[in-house]
Amino acid sequence: MSAPQSFGRFVARAAAGGGLVVQPRMGFGTPRLMRAGLERVRAAAGSTAGTLTIDSYTRVGDLAAAGAALAEGAALNGYPIATHPPAVTRELLDGITAADFPVQVRHGSSRPEPIIRALAAAGLDATEGGPVSYCLPYGRTPLRESVDNWARGCELLAELVPAPRTPHLETFGGCMLGQLCPPGLLVALSVLEGLFFAEHGIGELSLSYAQQTDAGQDAEAVRALRRLAAELLPPRVEWHVVLYTYMGVYPGTRAGADRLLEASARLAVRSGARRLIVKTAAEAHRIPTVAENVRALEIAAAAAALTEPPAAGDESADSEVYLEARAFVGAVLDGGGPVGTALRTAFARGWLDVPYCLHPDNAGRSRSVIDPTGRLRWSRTGSMPLAPVRRSGRVPELTADGLLAAVHAVARRYDHVA
Amino acid sequence: MSLPPTGQTVLVTGTASDSHTWNLVYLQLFVEELGYRVVNLGPCVTDDLLAEACRVHRPDLVVISSVNGHGYRDGLSAVTRLRRGPGRSDIPVVIGGKLGVLGERSPEAAARLLAAGCDAVFDDADLDALREFLTRPAAGARTAHRHAGSTV
Ligand code: B12
Numbered sequence: 001m002s003a004p005q006s007f008g009r010f011v012a013r014a015a016a017g018g019g020l021v022v023q024p025r026m027g028f029g030t031p032r033l034m035r036a037g038l039e040r041v042r043a044a045a046g047s048t049a050g051t052l053t054i055d056s057y058t059r060v061g062d063l064a065a066a067g068a069a070l071a072e073g074a075a076l077n078g079y080p081i082a083t084h085p086p087a088v089t090r091e092l093l094d095g096i097t098a099a100d101f102p103v104q105v106r107h108g109s110s111r112p113e114p115i116i117r118a119l120a121a122a123g124l125d126a127t128e129g130g131p132v133s134y135c136l137p138y139g140r141t142p143l144r145e146s147v148d149n150w151a152r153g154c155e156l157l158a159e160l161v162p163a164p165r166t167p168h169l170e171t172f173g174g175c176m177l178g179q180l181c182p183p184g185l186l187v188a189l190s191v192l193e194g195l196f197f198a199e200h201g202i203g204e205l206s207l208s209y210a211q212q213t214d215a216g217q218d219a220e221a222v223r224a225l226r227r228l229a230a231e232l233l234p235p236r237v238e239w240h241v242v243l244y245t246y247m248g249v250y251p252g253t254r255a256g257a258d259r260l261l262e263a264s265a266r267l268a269v270r271s272g273a274r275r276l277i278v279k280t281a282a283e284a285h286r287i288p289t290v291a292e293n294v295r296a297l298e299i300a301a302a303a304a305a306l307t308e309p310p311a312a313g314d315e316s317a318d319s320e321v322y323l324e325a326r327a328f329v330g331a332v333l334d335g336g337g338p339v340g341t342a343l344r345t346a347f348a349r350g351w352l353d354v355p356y357c358l359h360p361d362n363a364g365r366s367r368s369v370i371d372p373t374g375r376l377r378w379s380r381t382g383s384m385p386l387a388p389v390r391r392s393g394r395v396p397e398l399t400a401d402g403l404l405a406a407v408h409a410v411a412r413r414y415d416h417v418a
Numbered sequence: 419m420s421l422p423p424t425g426q427t428v429l430v431t432g433t434a435s436d437s438h439t440w441n442l443v444y445l446q447l448f449v450e451e452l453g454y455r456v457v458n459l460g461p462c463v464t465d466d467l468l469a470e471a472c473r474v475h476r477p478d479l480v481v482i483s484s485v486n487g488h489g490y491r492d493g494l495s496a497v498t499r500l501r502r503g504p505g506r507s508d509i510p511v512v513i514g515g516k517l518g519v520l521g522e523r524s525p526e527a528a529a530r531l532l533a534a535g536c537d538a539v540f541d542d543a544d545l546d547a548l549r550e551f552l553t554r555p556a557a558g559a560r561t562a563h564r565h566a567g568s569t570v
Contacts, residue, residue, distance in 0.1 A: 056435035056436065056437070056486050056487075056488055057435050057488070059435070059437070060434070060435050060437070060462055062434065062435060065434075065435065069488075069491060074491055075487070075518070075519045075520070076487075076488075076519075077486055077487040077488060077519055108437065137437065137439075138437040138461075138462075139437045139461055139462035140460065140461065140462050177439070177440070178440075179440075249440075282521070285516075285521040286487075286516070286518075286519060286520055286521025286522075287487060287519040287520075356439075356440070356443055357439070358439045358442065358443065358458070358460045358461070359460075398447065399447060399451065400444055400447035400448040400451055403440075403443065403444055403447060404444060407440060
């Protein structure tokens with residue numbers, strides 16, 4: 001008899017067979033299109049998992065607007081899971097979700113209760129979130145409220161997805177605003193959110209990290225994340241690392257988009273991530289079609305299959321990213337107490353400070369640059385527990401053109417390779 | 419290069435369902451460099467919050483930015499609230515970004531925005547047009563006048 005199925009065990013089984021799980025960020029407003037999309041993802045070449053990406057109205061808790069938009073026939077940017085009745089969602093998933101095809105709900109809500117209730121009622125077990133990462137990048141909810149909402153959210157998920165089902169939660173902390181956040185802080189936030197989930201009763205996790213500007217630095221980051229998770233998460237917790245294909249401004253050309261996607265698939269395999277969330281060639285322009293999603297999954301799966309997994313043994317190096325992430329985690333956890341409270345204190349004091357983040361609960365004194373070698377670094381450290389930046393001359397004033405050049409740097413590099 | 423101060427205030431805002439902020443950070447710098455003082459309301463601004471901010475800050479222009487694909491719908495609701503709701507206002511309003519989910523301009527949706535009282539609807543590549551709108555003489559006064567005539 002086999003162990004009951006779970007999102008994490010599905011990923012572990014694929015990894016044991018040498019395969020990287022690839023997954024889209026796909027979401028459509030209507031059940032018909034959503035089902036068609038999942039069917040095609042399931043049939044795609046490669047080891048695939050399915051996704052319901054939720055629309056913006058549901059994310060901000062405006063269920064009235066989600067309902068009105070559906071009634072008008074307006075196109076939504078995701079699936080309104082708390083508006084379609086549970087029976088409709090169950091029907092759309094019927095015959096699709098299976099031991100070899102789990103479906104995860106991805107949203108971005110600092111008030112996740114209606115979404116968690118809806119996904120559990122539809123028979124789903126796996127979702128994504130975080131007290132910090134589903135708050136600071138996603139609106140105006142005070143961090144204090146988001147921490148409380150996510151504590152309750154974890155407990156609710158555990159309660160509504162009872163054994164033999166296994167609730168699974170993925171951190172979004174390894175992504176935050178998608179770009180220009182140095183890897184040490186992303187790794188630290190992902191680990192801290194994983195600890196928060198575990199503290200609130202979730203026994204199966206995935207820890208995210210989003211591809212940034214430099215492959216070498218990114219590989220250090222994924223290894224640092226795996227090492228810190230092994231050192232800090234309670235032994236009873238099952239976890240894997242999930243890599244996100246680049247989350248900032250994406251290349252505008254198809255060739256550039258494909259190259260960046262392939263680079264992320266190679267990075268995932270080489271650094272020991274078990275799952276990859278892909279981006280499509282439509283990313284820079286609009287919501288991708290089903291066909292574009294399937295194409296991206298197959299390109300990523302093929303690139304992964306051609307990449308050698310890492311040789312065992314190089315995991316314990318004290319890389320720059322590892323040391324920086326450990327300094328953040330140490331500063332946050334030093335005072336003891338619940339992780340949620342420690343996170344609030346750390347943001348209030350500016351020990352954690354996400355660059356370019358407008359949220360009022362973020363200190364806003366840090367700044368980052370892409371250095372001449374392509375690595376992402378701090379140019380201002382504010383009150384963070386890091387050595388002050390040594391610099392020759394002043395940090396140049398931020399200008400509109402300067403910001404645009406920085407957020408387009410990766411896209412430009414991949415669009416312009418001959 | 420920055421232009422000399424105009425002495426005018428521009429209110430930059432996201433829409434009710436849109437959490438994106440890089441667009442807002444960028445637009446703030448862009449508009450400031452044209453000599454305006456900017457009040458940046460940030461993301462997920464409800465229609466009432468926008469109306470209240472207009473009452474408090476009395477801006478010379480409102481720039482609405484949306485990239486999440488709900489912009490036509492959310493923008494329409496915001497402008498309608500501003501022009502017709504309590505404390506109705508004639509402050510010029512422009513909107514731009516990635517307003518729909520199809521990656522192309524919807525002429526019908528843009529026409530609805532204009533009919534509801536938007537002074538201009540820009541696409542995501544229309545930064546030169548926005549610059550022109552902001553630097554032509556007495557832009558604010560002229561658009562406000564047009565609306566004074568149409569709200570009777
Ligand atoms: C970074 C990013 C994020 C980050 C945002 C973090 C943050 N707080 O900002 C994260 C990962 C959190 C995120 C989340 C989501 N995102 Co997003 N995101 C992006 C991404 C990759 C880059 C955006 C960016 O940084 N641009 C840099 C800034 C400086 O430029 P800009 O925003 O494009 O604005 C430019 C122009 O549009 C124009 N402009 C903008 N406003 C205005 C206004 C006027 C008046 C004028 C003249 C011009 C103008 O000027 C700017 C400079 O050129 C884009 C895709 C891409 N471009 O590659 C998707 C994208 C914008 N996201 C998208 C979506 C749908 C979402 C989500 C709803 C998730 C989902 N369903 O996929 C959520 C948002 C939830 C919500 N409640 O809204 C879609 C929108 C689809 C559409 N419009 O058709 C995009 C296009 C990706 C895609 N292809 O699906 N996202």
